[in-house]
């Protein structure tokens with residue numbers, strides 16, 4: 119108990135800092151509202167919606183720059199101690215957990231299609247009543263899909279991409295060690311390598327999509343295979359992009375001399391996020407591309 | 410500026426100022442958990458009124474067989490929006506309002522762990538709610554798909570459906586951010602000596618609720634995202650022609666949906682677990698078992714979802730598994746009911762309004778639990794699925810359960826929040842009116858369901874007329890009774906008598922014992938030491 123009490127005292131050297139009021143949150147809500155409104159119009163063939171989307175997006179960027187800017191200034195001003203740091207850790211962990219569950223829904227859809235719905239459509243009953251001649255195999259675009267398509271093979275670019283992301287997990291760890299050892303030059307180098315690997319990944323992914331659309335005739339609308347393929351890899355690619363942007367911001371902050379060897383949660387949070395994206399990719403590689 | 414916020418500079422006076430902004434900007438920019446809690450509570454009341462208005466319209470249509478006021482499409486829009494607004498706009502936010510007001514005070518924290526994020530969690534809600542309500546005014550109107558938004562019906566709706574989908578995304582974001590905040594606050598902000606097992610039960614139930622929310626709201630987001638892409642981008646997640654499956658939607662939805670019903674119920678359990686001991690003047694019976702029962706309910710709630718889907722076509726083994734798992738939940742739920750009753754056993758009971766609502770909760774929620782058990786049995790459910798029996802079941806647990814708990818909590822903490830006392834006589838009248846009219850609406854719906862009246866249909870067979878008339882009359886009465894509630898709260902705030910420091914002698918959590926009444930704008934700038 120004494121030990122617990124003393125660590126608690128160490129963590130709580132100062133008052134917990136309750137931040138000042140700020141107008142940015144409601145600006146964030148406004149921007150999401152505008153983007154949602156605009157998207158709903160665009161999806162229903164009303165072009166004017168683009169204006170609303172663009173306005174919302176600009177507002178969102180502005181809000182993020184101001185809000186994060188303020189937090190970074192406070193952080194560098196020594197506002198956040200060990201106690202706040204623990205909060206950030208819990209917060210980020212649960213945020214990542216929620217992201218895992220989000221991907222879970224799409225993996226669930228993939229497993230459902232592979233294990234239940236596609237085989238079900240090829241049972242004798244279905245064949246007799248609905249889809250004669252449909253045979254269950256994966257990948258499948260379902261019985262109502264007439265065109266030919268080729269599935270994405272695992273052993274070209276996807277395997278290379280696995281290698282890229284896995285190595286980027288290693289390089290970001292090297293960067294972290296160098297941050298702890300206060301080797302700023304190496305820190306910048308390894309972090310830059312991580313970003314470079316991430317960007318290469320995204321480029322390969324973009325190439326793969328073009329390849330799929332033009333040569334494989336594999337599209338978002340290619341039945342349930344196309345749906346799960348593009349939604350899973352698409353959301354993942356979007357997360358990699360976000361992660362790469364965050365890493366880039368961290369790189370510039372390192373360049374400006376931010377972070378201390380023993381106090382750099384922003385760095386760690388982004389690194390956690392990066393590892394999370396990495397793990398999701400492994401799931402994708404195994405279940406979407408390979409098996 | 411306030412003393413807490415400005416820890417590195419010199420202390421300013423904490424009174425009168427609300428962080429530099431005034432007027433409406435104070436509320437828009439605030440990082441104070443009490444301000445934000447107040448906003449959640451009022452927001453919830455506004456949504457409760459809108460949703461309630463829709464309910465009255467539904468009951469107007471059902472007052473007589475045949476079509477009276479609305480065409481079937483609009484009727485479906487009403488039931489859909491009533492459900493979505495009540496679940497996401499009224500019940501969930503009211504308990505987040507409680508969480509904001511109470512958790513920091515009950516664990517001895519200066520505020521929530523992420524005060525600005527807290528502001529955002531709230532301010533996402535009015536925007537999402539506007540999207541929901543705006544959908545009525547779009548071509549094709551609001552979606553008429555039911556609050557469960559099943560495919561393939563969702564594929565056929567107009568752009569109101571897209572509004573609803575985006576509203577759900579934003580509501581989900583709000584819930585996730587709010588929950589992360591609550592979890593972090595409880596895990597990291599407790600005062601020295603406030604161990605987890607000393608926390609008031611309300612904090613425990615919210616810790617577990619928040620965990621459930623973080624786990625399942627993203628899944629709902631995934632489900633509606635797939636609906637969106639099926640509608641507009643040619644994906645076939647829920648379309649058999651493309652190898653997908655509409656049943657898949659139901660699985661994903663209910664994987665969210667069943668934990669969601671406990672998200673609605675658990676914070677209410679927490680409130681009841683504090684109200685009953687206070688008016689029994691006895692500590693809660695079986696505190697530890699309450700914590701374990703709550704956790705058990707949360708864990709089990711992940712493996713029972715398909716009891717909503719017995720009739721969609723599922724192997725018997727599946728039906729059996731979900732039936733047994735569902736009936737298993739009754740055990741921890743029973744532990745709770747047993748503990749509440751035993752807390753009252755040989756206590757010095759008094760029945761002020763909060764206690765009346767708590768007792769109402771106890772009876773009615775238990776009844777709803779029983780009908781849940783009835784529905785959990787496959788052979789019975791095959792008869793009752795999609796009848797008014799189900800409607801009766803979930804209104805017993807959500808209205809007489811969650812909403813009654815919210816009323817109990819509001820009357821209980823109103824003196825602490827406002828420093829004023831509400832009118833006890835009027836409070837009691839509000840309780841009895843609500844109780845009587847509630848049962849008038851929903852008790853008879855059990856009979857309707859057993860006789861086979863389907864839900865979500867604006868017309869019905871002549872033989873159902875009598876019960877429907879009674880139900881509708883009850884609904885009008887219940888609506889009026891809530892106007893009385895509004896009057897009680899407003900008159901309490903404006904000219905209630907000053908409340909005593911400890912208006913309820915049995916209340917013993919930190920907000921009562923360590924803070925003045927009304928609670929000051931900033932509490933526990935220095936943490937109290939809890940023994």
Ligand code: HEM
Pocket residue numbers: 557670671673674716717735736738739742777778779780781782784785786790793794795799802803806807810811
């Ligand atoms: C002992 C506990 C409970 C059991 C065994 C139980 C069981 C069930 C079952 C089997 C159904 C499906 C009926 C059907 O559609 O045929 C159902 C529906 C429902 N239950 Fe419960 N339930 C319990 C508690 C609760 C609680 C605490 C809540 C919320 C506070 C709740 C909310 C609902 C809702 C909203 C529905 C209907 C959803 C819809 O179809 O629109 N239940 N329940």
Ligand SMILES: [Cu+2]
Pocket residue numbers: 666667670713714716717
């Ligand atoms: Cu359920």
